[in-house]
Structure formats: structure tokens, C-alpha cells
Amino acid sequence: MENKKSLWQKTKIKNVELNNRIVRSATNEHLGTLEGYITDDYIKVYENLAKSGVGLIITSHMAIDKNQKADSTHISVNDSINDEKLKLLTDTVHKYGSKIVAQISYPGCRQNKIEGKPAKTPSGVDNTEALSYEEIKQYINNYIKTIKHLKEMGFDGVQLHMAHGYFLSEFLDPYYNRRTDSYGGTAKKRYQIIHEIVTEADKIKNRNFIILAKIDTVSKTEDNDFINQQIEVSKWLEEDGIDAIEISGINFKKYKQSTPYYLENALKIKENINIPIILVGGFRNTHQMEGALSKGIDFISMCRPFIADEDFLQKLKNGEQSRCISCNKCFEIYKTQYKRCVLRNDTIRQLEINFKN
Numbered sequence: 001m002e003n004k005k006s007l008w009q010k011t012k013i014k015n016v017e018l019n020n021r022i023v024r025s026a027t028n029e030h031l032g033t034l035e036g037y038i039t040d041d042y043i044k045v046y047e048n049l050a051k052s053g054v055g056l057i058i059t060s061h062m063a064i065d066k067n068q069k070a071d072s073t074h075i076s077v078n079d080s081i082n083d084e085k086l087k088l089l090t091d092t093v094h095k096y097g098s099k100i101v102a103q104i105s106y107p108g109c110r111q112n113k114i115e116g117k118p119a120k121t122p123s124g125v126d127n128t129e130a131l132s133y134e135e136i137k138q139y140i141n142n143y144i145k146t147i148k149h150l151k152e153m154g155f156d157g158v159q160l161h162m163a164h165g166y167f168l169s170e171f172l173d174p175y176y177n178r179r180t181d182s183y184g185g186t187a188k189k190r191y192q193i194i195h196e197i198v199t200e201a202d203k204i205k206n207r208n209f210i211i212l213a214k215i216d217t218v219s220k221t222e223d224n225d226f227i228n229q230q231i232e233v234s235k236w237l238e239e240d241g242i243d244a245i246e247i248s249g250i251n252f253k254k255y256k257q258s259t260p261y262y263l264e265n266a267l268k269i270k271e272n273i274n275i276p277i278i279l280v281g282g283f284r285n286t287h288q289m290e291g292a293l294s295k296g297i298d299f300i301s302m303c304r305p306f307i308a309d310e311d312f313l314q315k316l317k318n319g320e321q322s323r324c325i326s327c328n329k330c331f332e333i334y335k336t337q338y339k340r341c342v343l344r345n346d347t348i349r350q351l352e353i354n355f356k357n
């Protein structure tokens with residue numbers, strides 16, 4: 001009964017129990033070291049999120065390969081450098097009853113230029129380097145290795161980042177994927193790399209470990225037909241074993257209004273699948289959140305409200321709305337002397353440490 005969903009009720013994704021329907025969407029905290037290590041400040045952010053009562057926390061994008069990061073502060077998880085801290089991270093979050101899912105990705109076109117290496121992408125557009133067939137197979141193996149590793153580190157699941165112009169979203173987007181082999185040419189072939197990853201990942205799942213996907217419903221060229229492809233992609237993801245899909249779009253930064261701007265697209269997808277839909281983008285008050293739940297959305301995901309206020313959930317419970325005005329200055333952290341949010345006075349200490357020379 002869709003209209004009975006409430007924001008604060010206990011619920012589940014597959015068998016993973018959640019204290020409410022609030023999700024903290026993946027957010028780069030800029031709290032990794034330049035070598036990709038997790039810092040104590042990073043753990044503190046997650047401890048605060050869990051303490052504040054977030055049902056499901058999705059981590060910052062974690063790099064599958066420490067030599068391919070979208071931002072120099074990204075955490076990397078492809079070897080054992082972070083094992084102790086990853087375990088501390090998951091234990092800390094679990095202590096407060098929240099669940100934690102690691103978002104993983106290659107950066108694709110988004111690769112940090114500071115690394116000085118060419119970005120690897122499906123077809124080499126925008127001055128990048130096209131992946132060979134053999135490299136694609138290697139990348140698929142690396143996804144699977146990483147998922148197994150994160151399961152051992154105590155995560156409740158992994159989210160495959162296939163949105164916002166990152167690696168897997170580039171395979172789905174015809175602008176980036178111009179391949180003519182088995183990984184491009186039709187929507188189904190553009191999906192093929194994801195099919196291989198998700199079907200292998202499905203074998204790693206168990207009662208306590210889920211696999212999620214974050215997808216775009218708007219493409220680089222804002223082509224009107226893209227949503228129809230993504231409806232098909234969502235059906236394929238469900239068939240292949242994905243447990244819930246988070247709906248986003250590559251152009252989320254352009255929306256200045258505080259409103260869930262991908263709701264219509266999310267509902268089109270919801271009509272076609274039976275797994276839970278997590279909607280992200282623009283939620284700032286309870287009224288919008290309950291409205292989306294009553295229309296059929298299963299989880300409300302947010303990023304910038306948690307950046308603006310660490311005690312955002314308490315404010316929400318008190319009937320207040322987020323102060324966030326979607327100014328996107330939290331993306332321009334290198335230009336604002338590492339200020340986390342223009343509405344806050346504090347700066348990110350780790351960035352000062354990373355770049356003090």
C-alpha cells in the first residue's frame with residue numbers, strides 16, 4: 001500500500017533492515033589523504049551521520065584503482081591500505097544502528113587531471129583514451145574483487161556508481177559510448193559491461209549484503225529519449241539482481257530550485273520495476289519527502305542538506321527545512337579556501353594538511 005509509507009518507519013532493502021527511509025547519498029567529503037587513506041576526520045563524519053539517525057549511509061565515491069581518482073582526496077579501496085580504517089568505519093556506523101553501503105567506481109572522463117594520466121573511457125571522447133576489449137574484461141574483474149573485499153570489511157552492500165558521467169554511466173550514454181564491439185552500438189550492448197558486473201556481483205550477495213545502482217535519467221546531451229533507455233536499463237538491472245536503484249541525472253547541478261526535480265523520471269521507472277526506488281536531488285523539507293513517498297518512491301536520498309547542517313535530521317524532525325540553497329559552492333571547495341559550505345564557518349582541515357605545501 002504505497003500511500004501508507006512513512007519517512008520514519010523501519011523498513012528493509014531485501015533483508016537488510018533500516019531504521020527509516022532516509023538515505024545519505026554518496027558525498028565526497030574531501031577527507032582522504034592524497035595517497036587515498038581514510039582519515040579520522042572521515043570516520044567522524046560517518047559517526048555523526050549514524051548518530052543523527054540516518055537509515056542508510058552511502059559513502060563517498062571510493063576509487064577501485066588508487067591511480068584513477070576523480071578527486072585527489074578520494075578514498076581508494078583496491079588494496080589493503082585502508083583495511084583497518086574500513087573496518088573501523090563499518091563498526092562505528094553499526095554501533096548506532098545505521099547501515100552503510102560503499103559507493104565504488106572508476107572515474108572515466110572525470111579522472112583528476114592532477115594525476116597526469118589519460119582518463120580511460122569507453123570510446124576516448126573528450127581527449128581521453130579508449131579502453132581495449134581486454135581492459136574492459138580486466139576492469140570487470142576489478143569491480144568483482146573490490147566488491148568481495150568490501151563485503152569482508154563489514155559493509156552492508158555496495159553501490160555501483162553509474163551516474164553523473166562516471167565510468168559506467170559513460171557506457172550507457174551514447175555520447176560517450178561510440179563502440180562498435182559487444183560493448184556498444186545498441187542500448188543492450190551499452191549495458192553489457194554492467195550486465196557482466198551485476199551478474200557476477202549477484203553471486204557475492206547474501207542476507208546481509210546488497211548491491212545497489214545509482215543511475216542517470218538525463219544524459220550528457222539531455223536527449224529526451226534517454227529516459228526510455230534508462231527504463232529498459234532499470235528492468236535489466238532488476239533481472240540481473242540489483243536490490244534497489246537510486247535515481248539521479250547528470251545535470252543535477254543546474255537545478256537551483258529546492259524541489260525533487262527527477263521525481264517524474266523516477267516514477268516512470270517505478271512503474272516498470274518491483275525493486276525499491278531511492279530518489280535523490282532537491283529534497284529540502286518533509287512535505288516534499290512525504291509527497292514523493294505517497295506517489296510510490298521508497299527512499300529519500302539527500303546530500304547537500306547534510307553538508308549544510310550536521311544535525312539536519314534533528315532539524316527535520318523539529319519541522320524545519322534545510323538551509324541549503326543549492327549554490328554548489330561545496331563543489332568549488334578549492335576556490336573557497338576549503339570551506340565545506342558557505343553557510344558554515346568551518347573549513348576542511350584535511351585539505352589544509354593535503355595542500356599546505
Ligand SMILES: Cc1cc2nc3c(=O)[nH]c(=O)nc-3n(C[C@H](O)[C@H](O)[C@H](O)COP(=O)(O)O)c2cc1C
Nearest residue numbers: 025026027028060061252280281282302303304330
Ligand atoms: C560535495 C558533493 C560531493 C558529491 N559526491 C558524490 C559522490 O561521491 N558520488 C555520487 O554519486 N554523487 C555525489 N554527489 C551528488 C549527490 O550524491 C547528489 O546526487 C546531488 O548532490 C543531488 O542531491 P542533493 O540535492 O540532496 O544535494 C556529490 C554532491 C556534492 C554536493
